[in-house]
Amino acid sequence: MQRTTKITTAVVVVAIAGLVAVAAPAVIGAAPAVVDAGSWVSERFAAEPSTAPTSRAEKTEQGGLVDLGDGISVPAGGPGDCTTNAFINIYRDDGSPMHAKLLGELVEMGASELASGPVTLDAAGEIFSYEVQAGDSLIAIGERFCVDYVTVSSFNHVRGNEPISPGDTLYLRPDPTLPFVDIYGPYNAEPGSSTIPYYDGVAAFSTAVATADLGAARWLWKRLEKDMHPETAAVITQALSDDDLPLLRRLFP
Numbered sequence: 001m002q003r004t005t006k007i008t009t010a011v012v013v014v015a016i017a018g019l020v021a022v023a024a025p026a027v028i029g030a031a032p033a034v035v036d037a038g039s040w041v042s043e044r045f046a047a048e049p050s051t052a053p054t055s056r057a058e059k060t061e062q063g064g065l066v067d068l069g070d071g072i073s074v075p076a077g078g079p080g081d082c083t084t085n086a087f088i089n090i091y092r093d094d095g096s097p098m099h100a101k102l103l104g105e106l107v108e109m110g111a112s113e114l115a116s117g118p119v120t121l122d123a124a125g126e127i128f129s130y131e132v133q134a135g136d137s138l139i140a141i142g143e144r145f146c147v148d149y150v151t152v153s154s155f156n157h158v159r160g161n162e163p164i165s166p167g168d169t170l171y172l173r174p175d176p177t178l179p180f181v182d183i184y185g186p187y188n189a190e191p192g193s194s195t196i197p198y199y200d201g202v203a204a205f206s207t208a209v210a211t212a213d214l215g216a217a218r219w220l221w222k223r224l225e226k227d228m229h230p231e232t233a234a235v236i237t238q239a240l241s242d243d244d245l246p247l248l249r250r251l252f253p
Helices: 009-018 037-044 055-063 138-145 147-155 194-208 214-227 230-241 244-251
Strands: 066-067 071-076 087-091 097-103 117-121 129-131 169-171
Touching: 071 087, 087 147, 129 138, 138 147, 194 214, 194 244, 214 230, 230 244
Parallel strands: none
Antiparallel strands: 066 071, 087 097, 117 129, 129 169
16 A cells, blocks of 8 residues: 555556556446445455454444444444444445545544554544554554444555555545545446556556655546546546645545
8 A cells, every 4th residue: 555656657657557456346347326335345345354352243242233324334332442333434326426424433542552553633633544553453443443444444445455554544534525536446437348447547646646746646647537527536636736635645545
């Protein structure tokens, strides 16, 4: 996930042509009109091998499920030692771009051996993002903040079984007014068409943003723009025009 190499136009061409999209589907099928977070995550992400304590299953059996809204239910009690459980819901209403929002509330349970990094707060003093440290585990990060780690992974564009890396920023509190960029499915792609060029293009664009190479990002955007929902494309185009790297990093973590 961490990207440290500055992109040039020549390298970008090679990246788009040669990257192997291990986690991406090779072709796109007919997409449903409405996508809920559960199906979006389950279709696109393999679960990290679980090292969660067995007490979570016991909590579920004893306490059942808690409805967080939007049709999302989570195990009562939360991950690890949490007594609550938050969830990042990635969704799309018919005809609109995808968005994400936090259901439930993040709770700081304190640093642990596998989740020892610093936390950034937003202007309201609420948990906003987390900086990954060496040896960190997504499961442990979820347990530290009482949030479903799979949805943290999907919201932050962690690709398949790709590990998180020291220095990565994991955003924990989505802005529901911003679109969510689907790294796997081009907008209005024809069923049966390959998704790999789009997947590789988004990966290269994300690298350009992470390395603050706005020249490469603008060059790539000329090829990616047509594959984005028009409302999403408008936000990205404006961010590129404004040199708004913080916003671009949130859209392409």
